[in-house]
Amino acid sequence: MTAKEIRDSFKQFFESKQHAIVPSAPMVIKDDPTLMFTNAGMNQWKDIILGTRDPEPRRRADTQKCLRVSGKHNDLEEVGHDTYHHTMFEMLGNWSFGDYFKEGAIDMAWEYLVDVLKLNPEDLYVTVFEGSPEENIPRDDEAAKYWSKHVPADHIINGNKHDNFWEMGDTGPCGPCSEIHVDSRTPEQRKASGKSGRELVNQDDPQVIEIWNIVFMQFNRKADGSLEPLSMNVIDTGMGFERLVRMMQGKHSNYDTDVFQPIIKAEQQITGLKYTTFEEETENPISKEQDDINVAMRVCADHLRAVAFSIADGQLPSNAKAGYVIRRILRRAVRYAYTFLGQKEAFLYKLLPTLVEEMGDAFPELKAQQTLIAKVMKEEEDSFLRTLEKGIGMLNDAMEQLKAEGKKELDGVQAFRLFDTYGFPLDLTELICRENGFTVNEEQFNTEMQKQKDRARNAAAVENSDWVELQPGEQQFVGYDYTEYECRILRYRKVT
Ligand code: ATP
Numbered sequence: 001m002t003a004k005e006i007r008d009s010f011k012q013f014f015e016s017k018q019h020a021i022v023p024s025a026p027m028v029i030k031d032d033p034t035l036m037f038t039n040a041g042m043n044q045w046k047d048i049i050l051g052t053r054d055p056e057p058r059r060r061a062d063t064q065k066c067l068r069v070s071g072k073h074n075d076l077e078e079v080g081h082d083t084y085h086h087t088m089f090e091m092l093g094n095w096s097f098g099d100y101f102k103e104g105a106i107d108m109a110w111e112y113l114v115d116v117l118k119l120n121p122e123d124l125y126v127t128v129f130e131g132s133p134e135e136n137i138p139r140d141d142e143a144a145k146y147w148s149k150h151v152p153a154d155h156i157i158n159g160n161k162h163d164n165f166w167e168m169g170d171t172g173p174c175g176p177c178s179e180i181h182v183d184s185r186t187p188e189q190r191k192a193s194g195k196s197g198r199e200l201v202n203q204d205d206p207q208v209i210e211i212w213n214i215v216f217m218q219f220n221r222k223a224d225g226s227l228e229p230l231s232m233n234v235i236d237t238g239m240g241f242e243r244l245v246r247m248m249q250g251k252h253s254n255y256d257t258d259v260f261q262p263i264i265k266a267e268q269q270i271t272g273l274k275y276t277t278f279e280e281e282t283e284n285p286i287s288k289e290q291d292d293i294n295v296a297m298r299v300c301a302d303h304l305r306a307v308a309f310s311i312a313d314g315q316l317p318s319n320a321k322a323g324y325v326i327r328r329i330l331r332r333a334v335r336y337a338y339t340f341l342g343q344k345e346a347f348l349y350k351l352l353p354t355l356v357e358e359m360g361d362a363f364p365e366l367k368a369q370q371t372l373i374a375k376v377m378k379e380e381e382d383s384f385l386r387t388l389e390k391g392i393g394m395l396n397d398a399m400e401q402l403k404a405e406g407k408k409e410l411d412g413v414q415a416f417r418l419f420d421t422y423g424f425p426l427d428l429t430e431l432i433c434r435e436n437g438f439t440v441n442e443e444q445f446n447t448e449m450q451k452q453k454d455r456a457r458n459a460a461a462v463e464n465s466d467w468v469e470l471q472p473g474e475q476q477f478v479g480y481d482y483t484e485y486e487c488r489i490l491r492y493r494k495v496t
């Protein structure tokens with residue numbers, strides 16, 4: 001099945017189960033001071049879950065554009081280095097607001113994966129909440145009972161609070177969840193590892209990964225920390241679309257599916273470099289240089305989507321808040337393209353037509369905004385490339401100085417300044433230094449980086465849960481102002 005067919009089949013399946021198929025909410029959130037980007041399918045149903053909006057229709061399903069680059073869910077640093085976390089991804093979801101609960105949700109999830117999509121049940125593992133004696137929450141025996149209708153006992157695994165208990169924030173709706181994990185290892189990998197899939201669930205194995213999270217919201221956490229039953233039970237599920245496509249297409253990397261391959265082909269064409277798929281890498285071990293190229297191509301393919309969809313949703317790169325996050329994503333892609341793909345000129349925007357071709361039907365906003373997106377991306381790339389060139393000028397001066405002093409090592413403070421001011425990651429500085437016969441003091445660099453992180457940690461305390469309920473006296477978002485440089489300034493008023 002193609003990605004498009006899989007997306008459609010999800011919608012068709014839940015439509016046949018009386019769900020209203022609803023559109024994705026924007027990925028950029030414009031009216032919530034606690035969240036800049038949609039990071040899960042349930043974000044748009046917050047008011048229904050809190051009981052302030054009509055829950056009808058009580059069954060809904062969709063594919064939601066998500067971005068996980070800030071706050072509680074920040075996967076940015078993984079992206080490109082692993083093959084299953086993206087910045088922007090689609091989360092397939094189905095919801096029940098006071099309609100079916102655990103049994104219905106479990107039956108439908110299983111029916112869809114095994115009966116409709118024909119995934120091999122032997123490769124599937126499910127987790128259930130093990131319980132928390134300190135908090136007087138029992139194990140989720142109910143979920144375990146319903147799973148055991150479909151799944152043998154040795155494929156049901158107890159999970160801890162971190163993985164199997166979802167909470168809105170410090171207070172509010174919460175409840176246990178069950179996750180479905182897929183063992184997609186090759187026969188050779190299984191033989192070599194000597195471990196069962198069961199042993200590798202939640203162990204960061206890139207071939208035994210989580211695909212679907214099914215949350216059973218049944219409690220309300222009160223301000224004193226105690227739990228009471230929720231007035232309306234809610235089912236909230238989220239399945240990673242790109243991961244599902246990978247399982248369906250028998251691939252071992254999300255990037256080897258037809259979600260990403262057309263973009264990666266375009267990258268190869270423009271750069272004249274080759275990307276190696278999982279199969280090719282397995283057959284012939286690859287060099288460090290080839291690995292760098294692969295990572296860079298994955299980063300660019302991924303970030304292209306994040307940036308293009310953000311602009312389509314009205315978020316331009318800027319120096320403030322959400323705009324700054326988008327700018328940083330775009331710059332990360334430019335750096336990888338510059339360093340490892342030899343792209344000294346704007347590159348990302350050239351991949352846009354391929355993305356629009358692939359995703360423009362499912363997300364018409366992309367097609368509608370294509371001209372603007374291309375223009376903004378190219379301008380951002382050009383301007384950052386000029387900064388990069390300036391940084392290279394500074395590095396050249398520093399190397400001249402080292403040469404004059406007969407030294408061989410660039411100190412870490414300078415390397416960090418290049419990173420901080422000119423956006424040079426250590427990789428890039430090292431690459432240029434190496435080409436000129438110098439090394440970089442990595443330890444010093446890391447010390448400076450740690451200092452920076454400590455400063456940042458103290459400054460960023462806002463976005464640490466899926467949402468926050470505002471108390472009187474706190475700020476509420478009321479809109480945006482724009483400066484002449486197109487920076488969005490968020491305006492707030494006090495809640496009374
Ligand atoms: P993981 O443990 O793999 O980081 P998660 O537990 O953080 O995933 P959830 O918050 O449960 O993810 O989100 C629901 C589903 O969305 C996951 O089961 C997964 O399939 C998908 N998903 C989560 N994060 C990403 C991501 N960064 N890129 C692609 N898919 C993702």
Ligand code: MG
Nearest residue numbers: 073074075085
């Ligand atoms: Mg995660």
Ligand code: MG
Nearest residue numbers: 163179202210
């Ligand atoms: Mg997880």
Ligand code: MG
Nearest residue numbers: 163179210213
């Ligand atoms: Mg999860």
